[in-house]
Amino acid sequence: MKIKYSLLKKEKNTDARMGTIETNYGTFKTPMFMPVGTRATVKGLSPQELYDLNCGIILANTYHLWLRPGEDLISKAGGLHKFMNYNGPILTDSGGFQVFSLARPKDITDEGVNFKSHIDGTKLFLTPEKSIEIQNKLDSDIAMSFDECIPYPATYDYVKKSVERTLKWALRGKKVFNNERQSLFGIVQGGEYEDMRKYCALSLQKMDFDGYAIGGTSVGEDKETMYKMVQYSTKYLPTDKVRYLMGVGDPIDIIEGVIRGVDIFDCVLPTRLARHANAFTKYGKINLKNSKYKEDFTPLEEDCDCYACKNFTKAYIRHLVTLDEMLGARLLSIHNIRFLTRLTEDLRECIKNDNILEYKEEFVKNYYGSASYLDKKTTGQGD
């Protein structure tokens, strides 16, 4: 069956909303954070550990699995769920973002994208049809349309041309889409221009997708611009379908996204930060390599319920990360993902209680101190 989104409640003062998504592999609540498992594994974590994090759904990547081990092998294994023995919902990204980071503008044509494999330099050609075909075989619960992620800044003319292309690609993908158990999302592009976001969102709706994503954010714009892009997109999306903000996972960005009506998020940040010895905390990001934690025998966060916080001290985790021991990255991944899923749990509670703005204010005060965050730039390089 296709996924089914149910809107349960809207927050009084903002566009925030809570709901549920039913899938063939269980139902989960939204807003939700989705960890990234590019190569059919959330780096370092077992399926059981993922269930324990209460993350609801995970993301895997079409581009990477296409190259290795290949969609046919995964299909032979019985699909992505069986292959990786993960019995929760899985969303697959289309490869559009990889193209964004691997291809040059001149390699993108209306037909598809020419680019070189990041593994061995082999010339590759990816089209909307191919992306969907691969995703159909991977048999994820949600497949994404193949889109063009627009760089920032981009001229209005380029954005207009690119949005037209993304729309054509969305339609072409939808035409060849062939998997009863799978849902397909369209992706709203349009850069920072409201009329483009609107045009893209409305055009996609005419094609009638099972859900809608917001793409092209977190590509080098400042946070204020990013929030506008989100606003300009959710504003024109239907309330009875899921909204997914792609690639966003900075805690404050999740809060701002939820306030603008986003339901799900994905991001490599919690796991990448973990591999680089960083942990999210209520009082901001900390670097466990810092010498000040050498003799700190308290958990990462006193009130966190994750396996890392319940069992280990900062001093021990610092010891692990300074020696590059695998367990260090694992424990920090567990904590960081749990930090974000706890954040979404808090946000769902706020939506119930209509106090999300107060929550945000308190969060910002703790996380950033008195510093403002609106002028912070996103990094803008994709991988």
Place this chain on the structure above:
RNA sequence: GUGGAAUUGGUGAAGUGGUUAACACGCUAGAUUGUGGCUCUAGUAUUCAAGGGUUCGAUUCCCUUAUUCCAUC
């Protein structure tokens, strides 16, 4: 006891009679947003064992002391 060699940062070390002492590791910080998994960026010896001398100028030459290593009785 005698003869020889050496002594450069936390470590391994390069180097030169003349402005800021190479490089590597370590260490100290920072970065990281639809993941190219151990990455990237920056900082880290006002000083060359200690003292004295030669010289316009010495970490580089000379002397003394200390320490280490090798050979020999």
